[in-house]
Amino acid sequence: MSGPNKTYDPVQVTPLNADEVEAMVAAAQAAFAEATSTADLKAARLAHAGDRSPIALANREIGALPPQARKDAGARIGRARGAINAALKAREAEVVAAELERTLREERVDVTLPVALGPVGAVHPITGLMHLVEDVFVAMGWEVAEGPELEAEWLNFDALNFVPDHPARTMQDTLFVGPEGTNRVLRTHTSPVQARTMLTREPPIYVVCPGKVYRADEYDATHTPVFHQIEGLVVDRGITLAHLRGTLDHFARSMFGETRTRMRPNYFPFTEPSAEVDLLCFVCHGDSVGNPDRPCKTCRSEGWIEWGGCGVVNPRVLAACGIDPEEYSGFAFGMGVERTLMFRNNAEDMRDMVEGDVRFSRSLVGTAR
Known part of the structure; x- marks a missing residue:
């Protein structure tokens, strides 16, 4: 029975490559920026921050690394996920504020108008x-x-x-x-x-x-x-x-x-x-x-x-x-x-x-x- 791999090179695990991780972050930030509604933003979140997103799949690869390589890879993925979540939170605040402003503008009610308090009747x-x-x-x-x-x-x-x-x-x-x-x-x-x-x-x-x-x-x-x-x-x-x-x-x-x-x-x-x-x-x-x-x-x-x-x-x-x-x-x-x-x-x-x-x-x- 062979022992644990102590010489495994993390660069050979493509999802954990620094350039690849940066590309995942950039793609997520671009998708969030393009979202103009909460529905669009939800779809972008699932695609770039969900359980089946590239960054989540890369995070699973950390377990395959030898002990001395896990720390660097984990820190790199953690920073990437933090950047993605920060971008998502910031864009979510912008989208919600824009939708609220649009709703208030479209459904504006003039509260100074008189209100009919009684039911409307009909000519007999x-x-x-x-x-x-x-x-x-x-x-x-x-x-x-x-x-x-x-x-x-x-x-x-x-x-x-x-x-x-x-x-x-x-x-x-x-x-x-x-x-x-x-x-x-x-x-x-x-x-x-x-x-x-x-x-x-x-x-x-x-x-x-x-x-x-x-x-x-x-x-x-x-x-x-x-x-x-x-x-x-x-x-x-x-x-x-x-x-x-x-x-x-x-x-x-x-x-x-x-x-x-x-x-x-x-x-x-x-x-x-x-x-x-x-x-x-x-x-x-x-x-x-x-x-x-x-x-x-x-x-x-x-x-x-x-x-x-x-x-x-x-x-x-x-x-x-x-x-x-x-x-x-x-x-x-x-x-x-x-x-x-x-x-x-x-x-x-x-x-x-x-x-x-x-x-x-x-x-x-x-x-x-």
């Missing part, structure tokens, strides 16, 4: 839809007319040709406001605004009347005791039913896109002739009619959905409001805003519109202008 879909309807008719040259919600019984009924014993005057439909004998009601429709308009201005009249109305209705999925209407009134020379039909078709397309309307004969005291306006079902588009294989719950397989009422203004209404029915004629129409909103957005329960849940308003915020 009913309000937004009424604004949208107003825009449609203002673009046609019409005006927006408004009136009080507490109304005189004469304007709410008599001026509109409701006979004294008309069922709509009873407590079943109308909310009378005391004391008894004052003849004041919470308006059951926005038609009194039309009467006020005809009483206070001369024809031609082109107005749209949005507003809140009150009736003694049940509170369920399709009815509320307080709801909103949009009514329109035109009084001018030569106005016919054809003008009404064209206006309603334009109104329907503005609300629902490409659709069809139809008019069914009906009766209203303030118009003659009168009609109900129906929309082509937005679910089945009429395909469910006579087709038991494709029933439609929305229109009950009838193909049409009731939208509102309309007609030619009754000459008695014109006369009651001081307009000569021999010289002027007109038309009027009225639609429920809630029902229009349900058609536009496929809302199933009218109670969702009034229960104050802001999530409902935010979900239909697109209806606001």
Whole structure:
């Protein structure tokens, strides 16, 4: 068995050569200097100061040296590793400082600006839809007319040709406001605004009347005791039913896109002739009619959905409001805003519109202008 090697020349171990060690240090310092981010610097550290780096592998070679050569080689490798770690630490401080400065510059916040402390709300879909309807008719040259919600019984009924014993005057439909004998009601429709308009201005009249109305209705999925209407009134020379039909078709397309309307004969005291306006079902588009294989719950397989009422203004209404029915004629129409909103957005329960849940308003915020 041979003894330990006491004459081994450390110069013959290439990684421990002084020039080779200096080259390792220079390469590490150059790599650290080129690193511009913590990620780059991490990669450079692993390559030049990690467990598999050249300087670490050279350090392992020291054990193969004879005792008298280990001291010089160990000191040389130790100085080299110290220089590499010092360069790494210095460059790390520079890179971290540069990244912090860049972050502060890019994410700068002006702390002097006012801060919104409350949650952001949304325009209620009913309000937004009424604004949208107003825009449609203002673009046609019409005006927006408004009136009080507490109304005189004469304007709410008599001026509109409701006979004294008309069922709509009873407590079943109308909310009378005391004391008894004052003849004041919470308006059951926005038609009194039309009467006020005809009483206070001369024809031609082109107005749209949005507003809140009150009736003694049940509170369920399709009815509320307080709801909103949009009514329109035109009084001018030569106005016919054809003008009404064209206006309603334009109104329907503005609300629902490409659709069809139809008019069914009906009766209203303030118009003659009168009609109900129906929309082509937005679910089945009429395909469910006579087709038991494709029933439609929305229109009950009838193909049409009731939208509102309309007609030619009754000459008695014109006369009651001081307009000569021999010289002027007109038309009027009225639609429920809630029902229009349900058609536009496929809302199933009218109670969702009034229960104050802001999530409902935010979900239909697109209806606001």
